Every structure is written in C-alpha cells, then in structure tokens.
Amino acid sequence: MKFNNARQAMTWLHTWLGLLMGFVLMVCFFFGTLSVFDREIDRWTTPQTRFEPQPMPSFDKMLLSVFKQIEAEPNEYNTFMPAYHDASAGPMTPRLELPMDEFWAYTTHRDPALRMGVAFGVPFPKDKTDHNHIHGEVSIDPRSGNIFSENHLKIGSEWFYPLHYSLNFKWKNMGYYIVGAAAFFMLVALVTGIVIHRKIFREFFTFRPWKNKQRSTLDLHNMSGVVALPFHFFFALTGLIIFASTFYLPTTNTMLKPLHDMHEAIEAEHTGLPYQRSGISAPLASVDAMMAEAKRRWAARDMAGEIGFLFIDHIGDANSYVSIYRAGSDRVALVGEGIHFKASSGKVLSEDPPHTIVSGIDQFLTGLHLQHFEHWLLRWLYVLGGLLGCVCIATGFLFFVGKRKQQHATINSQGSRIVDAMAVTTITGMVIAAVTMLLANRLFPADMAGKGEWEKLVFWGAWLLTMAHAFWRSSPVAKAGRNPAWREQCLVLTGLAISAVIANWLSTGDHLVKTLMMDTYWAVAGVDLNLIGLALISWLVAGKLNSVSIQKQSTMSEDVVYE
Amino acid sequence: MSNIWYVAKTYINPVLIASFISYLFTWGFTSLGIVGLVSVGVSFHEAEAGMLMLAFLLLLIVFLSIFISSQPGKTSLILLVTGAFMTTAAWQLQFLIIN
Numbered sequence: 167m168k169f170n171n172a173r174q175a176m177t178w179l180h181t182w183l184g185l186l187m188g189f190v191l192m193v194c195f196f197f198g199t200l201s202v203f204d205r206e207i208d209r210w211t212t213p214q215t216r217f218e219p220q221p222m223p224s225f226d227k228m229l230l231s232v233f234k235q236i237e238a239e240p241n242e243y244n245t246f247m248p249a250y251h252d253a254s255a256g257p258m259t260p261r262l263e264l265p266m267d268e269f270w271a272y273t274t275h276r277d278p279a280l281r282m283g284v285a286f287g288v289p290f291p292k293d294k295t296d297h298n299h300i301h302g303e304v305s306i307d308p309r310s311g312n313i314f315s316e317n318h319l320k321i322g323s324e325w326f327y328p329l330h331y332s333l334n335f336k337w338k339n340m341g342y343y344i345v346g347a348a349a350f351f352m353l354v355a356l357v358t359g360i361v362i363h364r365k366i367f368r369e370f371f372t373f374r375p376w377k378n379k380q381r382s383t384l385d386l387h388n389m390s391g392v393v394a395l396p397f398h399f400f401f402a403l404t405g406l407i408i409f410a411s412t413f414y415l416p417t418t419n420t421m422l423k424p425l426h427d428m429h430e431a432i433e434a435e436h437t438g439l440p441y442q443r444s445g446i447s448a449p450l451a452s453v454d455a456m457m458a459e460a461k462r463r464w465a466a467r468d469m470a471g472e473i474g475f476l477f478i479d480h481i482g483d484a485n486s487y488v489s490i491y492r493a494g495s496d497r498v499a500l501v502g503e504g505i506h507f508k509a510s511s512g513k514v515l516s517e518d519p520p521h522t523i524v525s526g527i528d529q530f531l532t533g534l535h536l537q538h539f540e541h542w543l544l545r546w547l548y549v550l551g552g553l554l555g556c557v558c559i560a561t562g563f564l565f566f567v568g569k570r571k572q573q574h575a576t577i578n579s580q581g582s583r584i585v586d587a588m589a590v591t592t593i594t595g596m597v598i599a600a601v602t603m604l605l606a607n608r609l610f611p612a613d614m615a616g617k618g619e620w621e622k623l624v625f626w627g628a629w630l631l632t633m634a635h636a637f638w639r640s641s642p643v644a645k646a647g648r649n650p651a652w653r654e655q656c657l658v659l660t661g662l663a664i665s666a667v668i669a670n671w672l673s674t675g676d677h678l679v680k681t682l683m684m685d686t687y688w689a690v691a692g693v694d695l696n697l698i699g700l701a702l703i704s705w706l707v708a709g710k711l712n713s714v715s716i717q718k719q720s721t722m723s724e725d726v727v728y729e
Numbered sequence: 730m731s732n733i734w735y736v737a738k739t740y741i742n743p744v745l746i747a748s749f750i751s752y753l754f755t756w757g758f759t760s761l762g763i764v765g766l767v768s769v770g771v772s773f774h775e776a777e778a779g780m781l782m783l784a785f786l787l788l789l790i791v792f793l794s795i796f797i798s799s800q801p802g803k804t805s806l807i808l809l810v811t812g813a814f815m816t817t818a819a820w821q822l823q824f825l826i827i828n
Contacts, residue, residue, distance in 0.1 A: 172797035179796060182740050347748075353789050403785055410781040417760045418777050421816070425764065425823040429773035528778040 176358035183351045183358075185566055185585065188559045190333070190348035192592045195559065197330035198401070199552030200322070200600070202537065202545050205276040206689035207322030211607045212314070213674045215279045216687060220308040222273055222280070222473040225453035228311040229282065229476075233269050235313065236284045236302040237262060243300050247288065250298040255290035264300060265289065267443075269478040275495040275540055276689075277323075279305040279314060295427070319618030321607060325625070326600070331405065342413045345405075352402040359391055380568045387561035390554045397551035398558070404535040407528075438515040439506055440485035448484040451512040459514070460490040460505040467503075475502060478509060487515060495540045499526065500533035556593075563589035567643070575646040583643040587636040587651070594655035594704075595632030601662045601697070602628035608669035648711075656708035663701035667694045743796075746805065751791040754808045757815030759784045764822045 169175035200207065209216050223229060243261045251258045264286035271282045285299040292298075305314045319325060328334055335341030373385045391398070406414055418426045434441035457473055464471050474493030480486040486509035491502030504518040521529065533539070537548060563585065571582035606624040610617050632655060639651040670690070671677040681691035759780045766776035791808060798804040 169796070175796040176793075179744075179793075183744065350785065350788065350792075353785070354792060357789065357793065406785045407782055410784065411777065415756065415759060415781060415784050417756060417819075418763065418773075421820055422760060422763060422823055424827055425767065426773065428827055429767070433772075433774075522775060524775050524779040524782075528782060531782070 173362060176361040180355055180358040180362055181566070184355045184559075184562055187348040187351040187355070188562055189588060189592045190344055191352055192556060192559045193333060193596060194330050194345055194348060194405075195552050195555035196596060197326045197600075199549055199556070201327040201330055202548045202552070203689075203692065204322035204327045205274065206692055207326060207604075208277065208279075208320040209687075209689035210670065210693040211321040211604065212279075212318045213676070214314065214318075215305075215307075216674075216676070216690060217278045217307075217309070219273070219275055219278045220280070222271065222457070222476060223308045223311070225271075225457065225476065227454075228308075229269075229271055230450075230453075232282060232304070232306055232311055232313065233266070233284055236282065236304055238264050238284075238286045238300045238302045246300055250288045250291055250293075250300075252290045252292045259289050261300075266481045267299065267479070269476075269481060271476045273308070273474060273493070274538065275493065278308070280308040281305050317613075317615075317617050319607075319621050321603060321621065325603070325622070331409070339413060342409060346409065346414045349402040349405045353399065356391070356395060356399050356402070360395075363388055363392075380565065383561050383565045383568060387558055387565055390558040390561065394551045394554040394558070398555050401535060401551075401555075404531050408532055408535060437506065439487050439489075440480065442485065443480045443483040444485040446484040447482055448486065448510040450478075450482070450486070450509050453478070453488055456488050456507040456512050457490060459507075459512075460492075463505055463517070464492055464503060469503065471496065480509075484510060486510065494533070495538055498533045498539055499529040500536060500538065501529050560589070560593050563593070571643055572646045575644060578644075580644060583640045586643045586649050587633075587640040590636035590640075590649060590651045590655060591629070591633040594652065594659060595629055595636060597700070597704075598632050598655060598659050598662060599625050599629035601659060601666055601700070604693075604697075605662055605666040605669055608666060608673045653708050653711040656704040656711065659704040660701045660708065663697040663704070667697050667701075670694060747792055747795040750795065750805050750808050750812070751788050753816070754791050754812035755784050755788040757812040757819065758787060760819035761815040761822070764819045764826065768822065768826055 169178065238261050240261065243264075247258060247261075266284050267287035268285035269282075270285075271280060273280050281303065282305075283301060283303040285297075285301055288298040288300065304316065305320075306312060307314065325334065331342065331345055332339075333341035333344060335344070373382070373389050375382045375385075377385070410416075411418055431441055453476075457476070460473065461470070469492070471492045473490055474495070475489075475491040477489040477491070478486065479489070488507040488509050489504050490507070491504045494501055501521065502518070506515045506517070507513065508515050537545060539545075567582045567586045567589065571586070574580070574582040603621055603625040606621050610620060614620065635655065636649065636651045639654070640649045643649050667678075670693075676687070676690050678691060678694050681687045681694065762780040762783075763773075763776045766779070767773055771779075795801055795804055795808070
C-alpha cells in the first residue's frame with residue numbers, strides 16, 4: 167500500500183488499527199482500571215476475608231505447618247507432569263508424594279489473606295538442568311492459620327486482574343500475545359493520533375457538547391486521548407516491558423539461553439545462593455530468627471519495614487537458602503531489599519546490592535505500572551486515567567460508526583452495523599458481564615460445589631448474551647439509525663448494579679450504613695458506592711438516549727473530519 | 730469471497746508484513762545489544778533490562794518508518810536484511826563469549 171504523504175499513512179493506521187485493536191484495548195483498560203482495587207473487590211466477593219491486613223505471621227509456629235498441608239494442584243499435575251517426567255528413568259511419582267522444593271508466602275498492605283505456595287520437584291525429570299516444578303497454592307487467615315476454601319474465586323485478583331493482561335485465554339498463552347499486540351498497536355495509535363491531530367494543544371481544552379453529536383464525540387475522543395496521553399503511552403509501554411523477556415521478546419530465554427544460563431551460574435557464585443540442590447539433606451534453622459534479623463538490618467539502613475515476601479529454595483537440602491524481602495508499599499519502585507540466609511544455619515549469605523541506574527529505572531517503571539504502593543490519591547488518579555482510556559476508545563468506536571453509517575446505508579453495507587454491535591458488546595456488554603458475575607457471587611450459596619467455576623460461566627454467559635442482544639437489535643444501524651441495545655443494556659446495567667448492592671447487604675449484613683458509619687470497612691463500602699454510581703450513570707445515559715429521536719440521530723453531520 | 734481478499738490485501742497484509750519486519754529488526758538489535766554489552770563487561774541482567782526497555786520504542790519507530798517511507802518496499806528489504814544479519818551475529822557472538 168502506498169500513501170501520498172506521511173499524514174495520510176498515519177490516519178490510515180490510526181483508524182484501522184484503532185478499530186481492530188480497540189475491542190481488546192477496551193477490555194485491557196477497563197479491567198486494568200478495576201485491578202487498581204482488585205484486593206478490595208476480593209473483600210467484597212469473599213466475605214470471610216473482611217478483616218484488616220496483618221503482618222507476616224510466625225514461620226516456625228504457623229507457616230511451616232501450613233506449608234506441609236499444601237498439595238500439588240491436580241490440573242497442573244495432570245497437564246505438566248507427563249511433559250516433565252522421564253518414563254525411562256522410573257515410575258511417575260503420584261501427585262501427593264511429590265517432594266517439596268520451594269516455599270513462598272506473600273502479603274500486601276491491602277490483602278488480609280496471606281497467600282502461600284509450594285513448588286514441588288519432579289523426581290525423574292527429562293531435562294535435569296531445568297527447574298521442573300508442579301505448584302500448589304492456598305490463602306490463609308494469618309491470625310489463625312486456617313486455610314480459606316479454594317472454592318471461593320477471588321474475583322478481583324484472580325479474574326478481573328489477569329483479564330487485563332491475558333484475557334484469561336490460557337491456550338498456548340494466546341491471551342498474552344493478543345494483549346501484547348494490542349498494547350503495541352495502542353502505541354502506534356497514540357503516536358499517529360498526535361500526528362494527525364495538528365491542533366493537539368487546542369484539543370486539550372476543547373469539548374463542545376452543544377455542537378452536533380459527531381463533533382462533540384470527536385472532541386471527547388481527542389480530549390480524553392490528549393489529557394491522559396502520557397498515562398496511556400506509559401501503561402502500554404510498561405505492559406510490554408513487564409512481559410518482554412517472558413512472552414514478547416524472549417531472546418534471552420530462547421536464542422541467547424546458553425549465555426543466560428552461563429550468567430545464572432556466575433551470579434549464583436557471586437551471591438552465594440546455590441543454583442542447584444546438593445543432594446545432601448539438612449535441617450531448617452529458625453526462620454523467625456532470620457525474619458527478625460532482616461528487619462533489624464532494614465532498620466539499621468533507616469528503612470524499617472515489614473516483610474512482604476518470604477522465599478525458601480531447595481527445601482531440606484544443604485544448599486537450601488531463605489530469601490526475605492521487604493514490603494515495598496511505601497515507595498513506587500518495585501524493590502525488595504532482599505536479605506538471603508543459609509537455611510540450615512541462619513547465617514546471612516548476602517544482601518541485594520545497591521541498584522544500578524538501569525535496574526533502578528526498570529524497577530521504577532515496573533513499580534509504577536503494578537502500583538503496590540499505598541498512595542490512595544495516586545491510585546484514584548490511575549482509575550481516572552484508565553477510565554479516560556475507556557472513554558477515548560469508546561468515542562473512537564462511536565465516531566467511526568457515526569461517520570460511516572449514512573454512507574453504508576446508501577450502499578446497503580453491513581459494516582457500520584457490525585462495528586456498532588461489537589461496540590455495544592465491548593462497552594455496555596463487558597460491564598454487564600462484570601456486574602452479573604458480582605451479583606452471582608452474592609446469590610450462589612457459599613458452600614456450592616464449584617462456585618468459582620460457575621461464576622466464570624456466568625461472566626462469559628452474560629457477555630455472550632449481550633453480544634447476541636447487540637446484534638439482534640442492530641438492524642436500525644444499517645438504515646443509519648441507532649441501535650436500541652445501547653439504551654436497553656444501560657437499563658439492565660442499572661438494575662444489576664443496584665441488585666448487587668442489595669444482594670451483598672442481604673447475604674452478609676454489610677449494608678452501606680454499617681460499612682460507612684457503624685463498623686467502617688472501606689473496601690466493601692467502596693465497591694458498593696461504585697456500583698451505585700455505575701447504576702446512576704447508566705440510568706442517566708439510558709434516559710438521555712431515550713430522549714433523542716431516531717430521526718434526529720440519522721441527521722448527524724457526516725462532514726466532521728480530523729482537523 | 731472477493732471482499733475478504735480485498736480486506737486482507739488492503740488492510741491486513743500491510744500491517745502484518747510491517748509487523749514481522751519491524752519485529753525481526755528489533756529482535757536482532759536487542760539480541761546483538763545484549764551480547765555486545767555483556768562482551769564489554771556489563772552484567773547480563775543489566776544488559777537485558779536496558780535493551781528490553783529500549784526495544785519497544787525501537788519497534789514503534791521501525792514499524793512507523795515503513796509506513797511513512799516514500800519507498801516502503803526498499804525500506805522493508807533493508808530492515809529485513811539488517812534484522813536477519815544482527816540476529817545471526819548475536820547468535821554466533823554468544824558462543825565466542827561462552828567459549
């Protein structure tokens with residue numbers, strides 16, 4: 167394809183890549199926005215975890231006994247064990263007899279539940295140089311050591327959060343690649359958007375809702391894109407960087423693996439942290455004493471803090487070591503100031519060295535994307551930036567359809583109709599799916615078998631229904647009219663959001679008066695308030711759409727072009 | 730069916746071809762950069778982190794350059810050959826370092 171000038175090429179890229187990837191980007195931005203408060207959503211969906219976050223509990227008195235109860239996850243065992251196991255070396259070890267190789271425990275300032283996991287070794291591996299592991303994971307109440315039922319899906323951190331970077335599409339990790347492509351084309355759309363909008367500074371301040379619909383839609387698209395431009399560019403770029411070495415540019419794990427492995431071994435020599443097991447068994451010294459020593463060392467560096475992450479490698483071996491990382495919730499950069507101990511003696515092996523300029527920038531960028539910090543105003547600015555991204559993409563869809571539907575009606579094309587139905591599915595349909603899942607979570611009995619799996623089915627089912635509805639009701643678009651599904655789905659959303667708040671009250675007793683005034687618990691109150699806000703907005707939008715006649719929409723100006 | 734071919738030829742093929750060429754170029758540049766930095770004494774993970782931070786900005790620039798070039802065919806060919814050359818060079822150089 168040849169273009170007459172660079173601006174024409176940029177306009178083409180902006181329009182078509184924006185449209186094609188906009189549907190994926192909408193999912194990334196919306197669920198990425200929800201992820202800012204994923205742990206708070208977890209509190210709303212798992213009422214038994216509605217208490218205050220706790221510091222890392224005693225390893226010797228509590229965590230060790232919990233680790234011993236963790237089993238390898240059956241699905242992971244069935245999927246990976248045949249691939250890892252060398253049948254010629256011996257029989258396949260049963261799932262419950264796999265030896266424990268690694269322990270980890272992770273806590274945050276926002277999550278009362280402590281997450282713990284075990285990596286189990288494979289006794290007869292095909293590739294002896296690789297770390298072949300089958301994993302098992304639990305969440306516990308850190309006050310008592312009781313394991314929470316795995317029947318409860320943590321909808322915030324285990325469903326909404328991974329949706330924004332993997333679409334929960336796990337087959338061959340395709341979800342990651344689709345999101346990666348979308349993030350890259352987002353960068354392309356942003357740069358081309360700057361080029362084709364020559365009056366970008368003026369557009370920062372331009373929104374004319376009194377003008378015709380196409381003009382004001384384009385104003386809103388430009389303004390939301392320009393206002394949050396650095397935010398959108400930064401998140402798309404850092405999203406790519408975070409997964410670069412694993413998925414998007416895995417040169418060091420593939421082509422340069424020999425060089426990588428050589429440096430892993432050199433690094434292990436420098437840090438004193440053994441890369442492999444020795445084969446000689448050894449006991450585990452008091453980890454509580456190591457935790458106390460780590461805290462003492464951080465305090466001596468004038469950065470006293472709590473433990474965020476605990477990791478033990480090569481369990482039961484003479485080469486076993488304990489790594490203790492500081493909770494970094496008081497800073498942006500994702501740093502742990504790790505201190506490493508010999509597991510059998512408790513002797514300090516090494517401390518993480520001071521950060522170099524490159525690693526400092528990398529940790530800052532990663533930390534800014536993952537936002538583990540406690541700064542609540544900044545977190546709300548993330549929500550605002552994410553929602554502006556959604557507005558930018560949504561108005562892009564509306565402008566695309568509005569600009570073409572009259573022409574498509576004339577030539578009897580279905581293009582605008584399809585794009586419009588997809589836009590309904592991706593905007594109101596996606597929100598309906600999320601809220602329906604929350605409602606189902608409160609309506610399903612707590613002890614229902616496979617509750618989490620049913621909730622996932624409800625999510626996909628609701629989304630598919632909104633898609634069917636959007637296409638079914640889309641015929642007016644083919645005649646340059648408006649799809650009534652927009653208004654109807656807004657009304658459904660209003661009802662669902664209010665129902666979810668009521669269902670939470672009836673199923674837990676945690677109504678807003680209680681969570682706001684009597685026994686304040688912001689995580690639950692915040693989700694309820696946001697649901698009420700969503701109900702109000704969707705009700706107002708439905709009312710507004712109702713007041714605009716179909717005849718009036720069809721006379722929307724088709725003359726608005728990029729300027 | 731002719732509509733599908735038209736859409737593929739007009740909208741999808743140019744993007745796919747430009748994506749492949751710019752990705753190959755970025756892969757080669759990043760790999761060669763990592764190997765080059767390691768060979769002059771930079772730690773492996775430092776080199777990796779630094780190059781991966783630059784990689785996607787480079788990918789963006791190369792991708793757009795194909796579209797805005799007055800001779801997209803010639804530009805694509807140069808990028809393709811350079812990318813393949815850098816990839817091969819990085820692959821071979823790592824063995825010189827290891828040995």
